[in-house]
Ligand SMILES: Nc1ncnc2c1ncn2[C@@H]1O[C@H](COP(=O)(O)OP(=O)(O)OP(=O)(O)O)[C@@H](O)[C@H]1O
């Protein structure tokens with residue numbers, strides 16, 4: 001599905017590079033009569049940023065919920081690093097290295113920034129002393145990288161919305177995942193903050209982290225992503241090079257014509 | 265002091281056993297599991313200890329240990345059975361479990377002594393033993409309230425879906441709280457009976473559920489300290505309120521209602537919140553430049569730290 005071959009990856013990693021990190025085949029999620037996701041097939045290859053565009057209600061978040069096993073599949077199959085996982089429980093796939101953020105901020109209200117990020121850092125970990133030390137270090141690194149340094153002791157209600165979103169992102173990257181799924185990570189952020197976050201995602205890609213990013217800002221998606229999926233009414237309507245996907249007539253019609261929520 | 269202790273020994277001891285009972289309900293609640301199975305296990309523990317002593321001549325320690333183990337196993341099995349239930353339905357099912365226990369012991373024939381219960385189960389227990397058990401329990405529970413485990417338990421309570429997306433096996437945590445509450449209930453019930461030497465079906469009733477719940481609501485549901493504060497309040501209140509005489513129940517009711525309305529986190533929750541506000545004020549005072557403009561919420565975060 002991912003068009004084009006990947007030649008700019010170090011030669012030795014040739015076989016690894018052609019393997020997919022995640023493969024979803026004919027995935028459908030129906031809520032009663034609502035076909036939130038209906039027959040979506042995607043493949044994510046290592047070290048790239050994939051984007052999902054689509055108007056409100058087109059099924060983007062539901063697709064992410066399906067990929068993280070938070071909603072049951074009506075149909076289809078899921079594969080992570082070559083292993084089927086469409087029947088495992090969500091914590092299992094999370095522990096295998098799939099981290100995510102949520103469209104709405106979901107952080108523990110009574111806990112500090114550090115505690116919230118540590119929760120992500122510790123998710124994979126055992127209880128050993130050495131591992132606990134490493135987890136703290138991962139949390140500190142994630143806090144630094146998301147621009148939260150100096151706010152470790154703050155509680156969520158002391159943070160602006162943009163900073164709360166950063167906590168979501170920090171918590172996800174603190175687990176040092178293999179695949180990072182981001183549901184509108186920069187919603188409610190100003191231009192500068194968005195640039196900070198997309199810069200961070202670019203850095204993470206540089207380190208080989210595969211990402212699936214949902215955002216409404218088309219220009220930002222074209223700039224940030226290596227590959228775009230466009231959805232409408234639960235189906236994939238286009239898939240490929242960002243510029244080509246954005247120019248695709250079906251996408252123009254479904255998304256750009258309406259302007260959706262493309263504020264800012 | 266010594267005189268005071270001997271004239272209040274019953275209250276001191278029942279503070280410690282009631283604390284364990286309250287903890288048996290608080291532990292699951294802290295993980296978001298609305299279960300009163302601990303109260304049923306209090307009954308199971310009480311009867312196992314009495315039966316063990318009266319019919320089988322078990323030693324005090326063995327009787328207590330057996331009660332704790334059986335309480336834990338039964339509660340865990342119950343947890344497996346009703347693991348699909350949450351919220352009010354789970355609460356109802358566990359209350360029903362408690363009531364079933366009280367019905368079973370009425371119909372237990374010679375083994376349970378029927379409606380009259382069992383007599384002569386006096387254990388070799390003193391306040392020191394109770395205190396030792398309470399200290400060990402509190403130390404173990406502290407471990408579940410702090411550090412990584414404390415964070416995970418809180419995530420399971422606050423947002424189970426988020427917790428599972430963080431790799432936490434939510435179902436396993438829920439089942440574990442059943443087992444722990446069963447052990448604590450078993451300990452509380454067996455020690456209560458071995459101190460009193462008798463147990464009757466009337467000892468296991470809905471009032472225990474109400475007592476445990478009010479202790480936690482008034483004291484605080486987030487930490488063992490809340491259970492302790494609540495327990496001290498409710499065990500000692502009749503003593504303290506002796507002077508109001510027949511108005512005691514009214515005062516009691518008003519206090520519980522006031523706590524539920526005005527102290528959502530209980531006494532300890534309010535204390536923690538107050539302390540945090542104080543710390544935050546101090547930090548803000550320290551951070552603010554001497555005559556700088558006040559922080560502007562809209563501009564907060566512009567540019568960021570990165
Ligand atoms: N739990 C649910 N139960 C019933 N319907 C749901 C549920 N979750 C989502 N839906 C419906 O599924 C459709 C897709 O929703 P989804 O949240 O996936 O869209 P989205 O593309 O993420 O939209 P947005 O851009 O607004 O976030 C919508 O019609 C929504 O109302």
Ligand SMILES: [Mg+2]
Nearest residue numbers: 060061062103
């Ligand atoms: Mg969405």
